[in-house]
Amino acid sequence: MSDNGHNTKTIELPASISVRDLAQNIDASPIEVIKTLMANGVMANINQLIDYDTAAIVAAEMGYEATPEVPEESAEADGGEIPLWRQVIAGEDTSKLTNRPPVITILGHVDHGKTTLLDAIRHTNVVEGEAGGITQHIGAYQAEHNGRVITFLDTPGHAAFTAMRARGAQGADIVVLVVAADDGVMPQTREAIAHAKAAQVPILVALNKIDKPNADPDRVKQQLAEVGLVPDEWDGDTILVPISAKKKMGLDDLLEAILLVSDNTQILANPEGRVIGTVIEAEIDRSKGVLATLLVQNGTLNVGDVVVVGNSHGRLRAMFDYHGRQIKRAGPSTPVSVMGLNEVPQAGDLFQVVDSDREARAIVQERQATKQVEAEATKDAVSLEQLFDRFQAGELKELRLIVKADVQGSLEPIVSSLKDIKTGDIGINILYSETGNIGENDVMLASASKAIVIGFNVQADAAARRLAESEGISIRLYDIIYRLTEDIEKALKGMLEPELRKKVIGHALVQAVFRISKFGNIAGCRVTDGEIRRNAQIRVIRDDEAIFEGSIGSLKHHQDDVREVRQGFECGILAKGFDDFEENDVLECFIIEKVPMM
């Protein structure tokens, strides 16, 4: 009990924790945590790991007193969160379970040799392809030792992999922790250990760079013992293999040790069971469309299967292995690159196979609905349109901007003309201005500081747009400076109208006109393209000329009132304030939508 803080709650924190997890533990939103970090001079995104000391400062500002978590307890006490794919395997009929290749992730401090090690194993031990062992980079590959297969996740440092790195150990069965013998245990080494422990994944140490003259294996072993990894030669239970990734020394020993650890860990799956796995990486390929690397963790994935992952879904049109060869099926622990998803999924997301396209769409719709509800709940971000109201209400005292432009030469005039805007009581605060496209980090910081992101001759990348949508952040893109300053000026004066545009959604051809005295004339139509919606507007076009524009009074299909009628179907349309339909009139149906700001 602390005797100074009567209201202070206590919290145990691990050696490192992601911003997201910290926020959850101290009942704060990730944005609040990011803001507090910013106030303390630390720029971090939601998936970034922060160390204990930093986390403790943030926790203190939120009224929590932090104490270091005892690692052994944490692993057992809450059991960590068991990943869904492991739960699926645990739920399988045990008589159906068979051994599958272990999945290895290589973690460690920067420059300790992770990439070199992955390349060394790839070149010496990769399972040969018929065409001669030229591997494709799909984010994972398989190596062979003594006739047994080992799957390696192969994307350290990959940008899209950050999300998964935080959960990195969860997709893997064994963590190979690379520690440079000349440098020892460093902050990211500790982070990796914390992750592996949280995910309850066994750790095997590759003591790298033993070829270096200043390598000091004993000192490193001592440091490892201090963080709870006692080497087996000191009667501990951590296997430690000295290697040189650069000189390709000790690689066989390392693979041998990996198989030894696998034999002591139950690495099982049901190849006939429910199909589930993890997205390793994903991208859009110009000719192939969405390409995603999936690691199958249970069941067998087949070409033609319908897959759902996050908000993305689709029927798999083709699958490729890491040699780039087309394959038809992929069993447990196999990484495959697949074609056929409709959107780029996120690395680290779980995928599953469902029975039909319809089921896939239903799942995605439900997910989107849930997300929208969540987004509504977090809507305290600013949009340029609502700014004035919020100034008036005294909620905002200044307009904060993040400005991105293509070149330095355009940044300067933009910044100076923004500063010239006469704003009355309200200040314009440019948080920062930089050259380059708008990325996720810009949006994250905009969200944290309630700012608007302005782009001049630049694009917002896909991740930035996704985040902006979910956080309700405005991204405004311009290619003419005065339009930019004009918009800002208008926003400050409360004059900015949301930009609206008409979007045509369908056409119908009038085939007959029914005269019903009580309500007026009904146009009997066939929808020629798109759809007609009850709550949309119509334009009546005769001889290429629009003779009426207004709303629909009623829309019927046979005798029933309906909300929409699609291409190829017949319908009866009654317009509000228009009666003069003639055969062969074209009815153009349109909606009015806000122009997306991106």
Ligand code: GDP
């Ligand atoms: P990563 O950041 O962990 O992926 O580290 P890298 O694989 O990029 O390696 C960082 C540097 O260490 C590179 O210059 C490598 O050539 C070097 N390096 C990696 N392994 C060894 C090794 O076993 N011996 C020596 N002498 N250098 C190594």
